[in-house]
Amino acid sequence: MxxxxxxxxxxxxxxDALEEFSNEVCLxxxxxxxxxxxxxxxDFKERARPLAKALQDEGFAMGDRASIIxxxxxxxxxxxxxxxxxxxVLVPLDYKLTPDEQWQLLKHSGAKVLITEYPIWRxxxxxxxxxxxxxxxxxxxxxxxxxxxxxxxxxxxxFRGNGEPIFVPRTRKEVACIVYSSGTGGxxxxxxxxxxxxxxxxxxxxSIYPFSPxxxxxxxxxxxxxxxxxxxxxxxxxxxxxVVHLRTLRPxxxxxxxxxxxxxxVSLVPLVLKNLQKGLQTRFDExxxxxxxxxxxxxxxxxxxxxxxxxxxxxRRLLRPVHDPFGGELRTIIVGGAFTEPQTLQFxxxxxxxxxxxxxxxxxxxxxxxxxLKPFRADxxxxxxxxxxxxxxxxxxxxxxxxxxxSKTIMSGYLNEPELTxxxxxxxxxxxxxxGRVDAxxxxxxxxxxxxxxxxxxxxxxxxxxxxxxxxxLPVKEFCVFAANxxxxxxxxxxxxxxxxxxxxxxxxxxxxLRRDISARNSKLLNYKRxxxxxxxxxxFPRTASLKIKRNSLAEQLARLDRANVFLPL
Amino acid sequence: MRTLEQTTQxxxxxxxxxxxxxxxxxxxxxxxxxxxxxxxxxxxxxxSRLENHFGIELPDYEVQGVSDFRTLAARIQSRL
Numbered sequence: 001m002x003x004x005x006x007x008x009x010x011x012x013x014x015x016d017a018l019e020e021f022s023n024e025v026c027l028x029x030x031x032x033x034x035x036x037x038x039x040x041x042x043d044f045k046e047r048a049r050p051l052a053k054a055l056q057d058e059g060f061a062m063g064d065r066a067s068i069i070x071x072x073x074x075x076x077x078x079x080x081x082x083x084x085x086x087x088x089v090l091v092p093l094d095y096k097l098t099p100d101e102q103w104q105l106l107k108h109s110g111a112k113v114l115i116t117e118y119p120i121w122r123x124x125x126x127x128x129x130x131x132x133x134x135x136x137x138x139x140x141x142x143x144x145x146x147x148x149x150x151x152x153x154x155x156x157x158x159f160r161g162n163g164e165p166i167f168v169p170r171t172r173k174e175v176a177c178i179v180y181s182s183g184t185g186g187x188x189x190x191x192x193x194x195x196x197x198x199x200x201x202x203x204x205x206x207s208i209y210p211f212s213p214x215x216x217x218x219x220x221x222x223x224x225x226x227x228x229x230x231x232x233x234x235x236x237x238x239x240x241x242x243v244v245h246l247r248t249l250r251p252x253x254x255x256x257x258x259x260x261x262x263x264x265x266v267s268l269v270p271l272v273l274k275n276l277q278k279g280l281q282t283r284f285d286e287x288x289x290x291x292x293x294x295x296x297x298x299x300x301x302x303x304x305x306x307x308x309x310x311x312x313x314x315x316r317r318l319l320r321p322v323h324d325p326f327g328g329e330l331r332t333i334i335v336g337g338a339f340t341e342p343q344t345l346q347f348x349x350x351x352x353x354x355x356x357x358x359x360x361x362x363x364x365x366x367x368x369x370x371x372x373l374k375p376f377r378a379d380x381x382x383x384x385x386x387x388x389x390x391x392x393x394x395x396x397x398x399x400x401x402x403x404x405x406x407s408k409t410i411m412s413g414y415l416n417e418p419e420l421t422x423x424x425x426x427x428x429x430x431x432x433x434x435x436g437r438v439d440a441x442x443x444x445x446x447x448x449x450x451x452x453x454x455x456x457x458x459x460x461x462x463x464x465x466x467x468x469x470x471x472x473x474l475p476v477k478e479f480c481v482f483a484a485n486x487x488x489x490x491x492x493x494x495x496x497x498x499x500x501x502x503x504x505x506x507x508x509x510x511x512x513x514l515r516r517d518i519s520a521r522n523s524k525l526l527n528y529k530r531x532x533x534x535x536x537x538x539x540x541f542p543r544t545a546s547l548k549i550k551r552n553s554l555a556e557q558l559a560r561l562d563r564a565n566v567f568l569p570l
Numbered sequence: 571m572r573t574l575e576q577t578t579q580x581x582x583x584x585x586x587x588x589x590x591x592x593x594x595x596x597x598x599x600x601x602x603x604x605x606x607x608x609x610x611x612x613x614x615x616x617x618s619r620l621e622n623h624f625g626i627e628l629p630d631y632e633v634q635g636v637s638d639f640r641t642l643a644a645r646i647q648s649r650l
Contacts, residue, residue, distance in 0.1 A: 032627070071630070071631065095634075096634065096635075098635065117631075119629070119631040119632070119634075120631065247629070247630075248629065248630050249614060249630060250614050250615075250617065250618050250630075251611065251614060251615060251618075252618060271609060271610075271611060272611060275611050457609075458609075458610060523601045523604065523637065523638075526635065526637075527603040527604075527609075527610065527637060528610075530604075
């Protein structure tokens with residue numbers, strides 16, 4: 001691993017890593033059963049160089065912003081490196097957003113360049129939102145068929161500069177990436193992450209989960225997500241490890257990849273982990289009674305022998321039929337993006353498959369705490385990583401209060417939002433809006449949220465303000481979307497739901513027609529953004545002088561209602 | 571060559587069989603996430619079944635943002 005304390009920027013560290021590990025395999029890209037590409041660090045450098053030069057030839061200069069909207073693949077990482085090499089600021093956006101949402105964030109970010117793939121561009125190029133994003137002057141599109149008109153975009157394959165690009169150094173305190181934590185419908189929250197944020201986070205994470213040449217990381221979480229950017233790109237690269245990309249995430253190909261590529265680490269969201277658990281449990285349940293008894297005894301032995309720490313070699317020998325489908329070399333499943341239920345974590349640990357859960361926010365780099373497995377504690381999200389300080393603010397008698405964090409990994413602020421930044425970072429401490437408690441051994445336990453948002457099991461942050469537009473012109477007096485737990489705290493991080501608070505017109509009833517209208521509008525939202533139910537409220541919503549809904553006051557009024565009586569499932 | 575209507579019907583039949591819901595209870599305009607109560611991962615499983623049935627490859631990006639059977643059938647039809 002490179003000594004990151006010597007580096008000022010992501011670009012400089014990556015540049016040296018490409019030299020240091022030039023003969024190691026850095027990327028494998030597979031599409032179903034076909035391996036499409038296998039690149040060494042030297043190959044990677046050769047691919048990135050003409051792109052960086054072409055960017056510079058186009059006038060892309062230090063501090064300019066370039067966005068990537070792509071599914072996980074080698075060209076994502078090559079593009080990112082080229083942007084950093086040219087001294088640019090990377091704006092990684094979620095390829096699962098709608099085209100108009102993508103344009104909205106591109107406009108907000110001020111990106112000059114967009115690098116995307118043809119199927120995404122096909123939809124973006126005809127979206128209404130394109131007209132407003134006049135800041136995007138160059139669009140580079142990968143894998144476009146030869147016979148199609150790219151509507152002003154440039155083919156990746158033809159976007160090549162001749163000669164050597166100039167490496168543009170950046171310093172630790174300068175912005176490396178603008179990462180959107182939310183805000184596609186409301187106020188976009190573009191987290192300005194500095195080079196220092198990433199360098200420090202990488203040191204902290206790799207101290208617990210080290211990468212090295214020969215280690216293979218399966219990249220499934222979207223690379224625009226902070227976790228995959230760190231453990232599926234920067235972390236493995238500065239250690240000479242290999243990243244495996246799959247162009248399709250069908251479960252059968254993901255399963256195959258584990259054994260085919262002897263995967264060492266993988267990051268998953270809780271939804272996928274639970275699905276894996278379900279599949280394994282079904283297999284166990286189908287065992288004949290005798291074999292089942294023997295299996296349970298072996299699991300009990302494994303549990304006893306791994307009580308204080310994981311013993312991978314031993315667990316693999318004891319439970320070979322369970323471990324073999326994972327390739328036999330899996331060290332840890334990293335789970336993130338949302339809260340994971342303790343019983344799921346325990347299920348895997350008992351089988352000798354350690355799952356590293358943790359806690360983090362985009363605003364805090366990647367992770368704040370990680371379970372170091374020494375010993376494994378399924379009931380917590382682990383201890384603070386090196387360099388992270390945690391403080392519980394306004395703790396009650398039970399020790400539960402708002403989790404706040406201070407470290408070199410905290411963002412410098414939200415882009416163009418000084419007020420939001422001042423609310424989020426108070427005297428250098430990031431106020432997370434999550435409720436937690438630190439136990440006697442220093443492990444953090446989470447108990448719900450103070451903020452009005454939900455995180456789905458797929459790791460998606462959903463803010464109510466972002467989805468209200470779909471209910472515009474709904475034939476009611478007024479409406480407002482809330483996270484149900486924000487109104488009626490459940491002290492739980494799972495099963496979170498959104499609700500639509502409705503104030504009907506005088507004499508209006510909640511008719512079947514209205515329910516159908518709401519349901520139809522709800523269906524237009526991506527499935528994970530949908531509301532789960534309706535709450536009727538028969539008073540005027542409290543509003544500010546400028547007639548904006550006072551959400552906090554309304555939430556307080558709604559909280560006086562009995563959820564069981566007023567929540568009408570859609 | 572199948573018509574779009576035939577393709578749509580086959581998609582509905584296969585989905586009802588795979589997720590064990592009564593045949594005829596699904597309609598082309600139904601939102602499959604909601605109607606079948608499935609998540610994105612289960613949708614990927616359904617896509618694999620559909621690929622095998624129709625003998626095509628349906629890239630993940632083709633079904634990005636698709637949530638109703640009719641649109642899904644149209645995407646399949648374009649690859650037949």
